[in-house]
Amino acid sequence: LTATAIATALTITAGTAQAACDDGEIVIKFSHVTNTDKHPKGIAASLLETRINEEMNGTACMEVFPNSTLYNDNKVLEAMLQGDVQLAAPSLSKFEKFTKQFRLFDLPFMFKNVDAVDAFQASDSGQALLDSMQRRGLQGLAYWHNGMKQMSANKPLVSPSDANGLKFRVQSSDVLVAQMEAIGGSPQKMAFSEVYGALQQGVVDGQENTWSNIYGKKFFEVQDGVTETNHGIIDYLVVTSVDWLDSLDPAVRDQFLTILGEVTQVRNAESTAVNEAAKQSIVEAGGEIRQLNGEQRQEWVDTMRPVWEQFSGDVGQDNIDAAQAINA
Ligand code: LMR
Numbered sequence: 001l002t003a004t005a006i007a008t009a010l011t012i013t014a015g016t017a018q019a020a021c022d023d024g025e026i027v028i029k030f031s032h033v034t035n036t037d038k039h040p041k042g043i044a045a046s047l048l049e050t051r052i053n054e055e056m057n058g059t060a061c062m063e064v065f066p067n068s069t070l071y072n073d074n075k076v077l078e079a080m081l082q083g084d085v086q087l088a089a090p091s092l093s094k095f096e097k098f099t100k101q102f103r104l105f106d107l108p109f110m111f112k113n114v115d116a117v118d119a120f121q122a123s124d125s126g127q128a129l130l131d132s133m134q135r136r137g138l139q140g141l142a143y144w145h146n147g148m149k150q151m152s153a154n155k156p157l158v159s160p161s162d163a164n165g166l167k168f169r170v171q172s173s174d175v176l177v178a179q180m181e182a183i184g185g186s187p188q189k190m191a192f193s194e195v196y197g198a199l200q201q202g203v204v205d206g207q208e209n210t211w212s213n214i215y216g217k218k219f220f221e222v223q224d225g226v227t228e229t230n231h232g233i234i235d236y237l238v239v240t241s242v243d244w245l246d247s248l249d250p251a252v253r254d255q256f257l258t259i260l261g262e263v264t265q266v267r268n269a270e271s272t273a274v275n276e277a278a279k280q281s282i283v284e285a286g287g288e289i290r291q292l293n294g295e296q297r298q299e300w301v302d303t304m305r306p307v308w309e310q311f312s313g314d315v316g317q318d319n320i321d322a323a324q325a326i327n328a
Contacts, residue, residue: 153206225288
């Protein structure tokens with residue numbers, strides 16, 4: 001190998017292995033499942049990593065593992081409780097084993113846009129949910145936004161009846177199972193990392209996701225098209241273990257939480273724009289996007305909305321009322 005080739009190889013290795021942590025630094029491994037580019041979570045995680053490594057150099061060191069390279073979302077919370085990873089940001093749909101209260105966020109047409117989600121999360125009801133899993137060893141630190149979900153399948157979806165008999169991948173949430181059953185589909189829970197292959201091979205016919213995920217994982221390439229339904233949301237809980245957080249010196253914990261809070265504010269303000277850019281990239285890459293008129297969209301609302309009754313006990317009518325008051 002030439003000297004240049006060796007230098008290049010070393011740079012690439014350093015780049016993928018992240019900033020090597022120095023002896024004595026607190027290592028913060030952050031595992032997530034999405035891509036890093038044109039993605040609200042990917043961008044926020046990278047910014048957090050940069051800021052921690054610059055501002056807490058010598059004290060702490062963050063290593064981000066995107067794209068499910070360390071854990072899938074169904075494994076990461078167990079790994080966190082074992083102390084193998086310190087930070088994650090799974091979608092709110094992935095906490096069913098720990099709390100049923102987050103089911104609120106999966107109820108179809110509960111929130112009209114990300115601003116409504118943000119306002120609910122900032123309310124007393126939303127902030128109380130951050131602490132709802134302490135007994136199970138998990139502490140919510142912040143909500144990170146992704147955006148509104150769209151429907152895609154291997155055939156055009158205009159009326160909800162077009163979904164009859166189709167197999168849909170869903171995240172690990174019983175609300176999403178009920179939602180797909182309401183439109184006559186057969187839902188299948190599956191890890192995010194397996195969705196592209198399952199769509200490509202016809203294991204499932206369709207899925208629901210945000211523009212940034214549909215673009216970032218190229219789902220649009222193996223679907224007939226994407227219908228702009230905005231029927232639900234994907235949002236994240238930045239989460240850690242109670243034990244790890246307690247193990248930090250107060251000053252270190254404060255600095256870490258302050259940086260996290262600032263990154264949250266800056267990046268949440270951009271999440272809608274990031275999804276719009278991803279949507280535009282789908283169009284530019286030749287993906288088909290279908291719009292619904294008011295009457296067509298109302299059909300989706302009428303078909304999915306009855307799912308609320310099944311879960312009002314789990315999420316609490318008070319939470320539903322609080323969310324709806326904000327949405328009004
Ligand atoms: C999914 O599984 O579809 C999403 O939760 C992935 C993600 O983290 O956005």
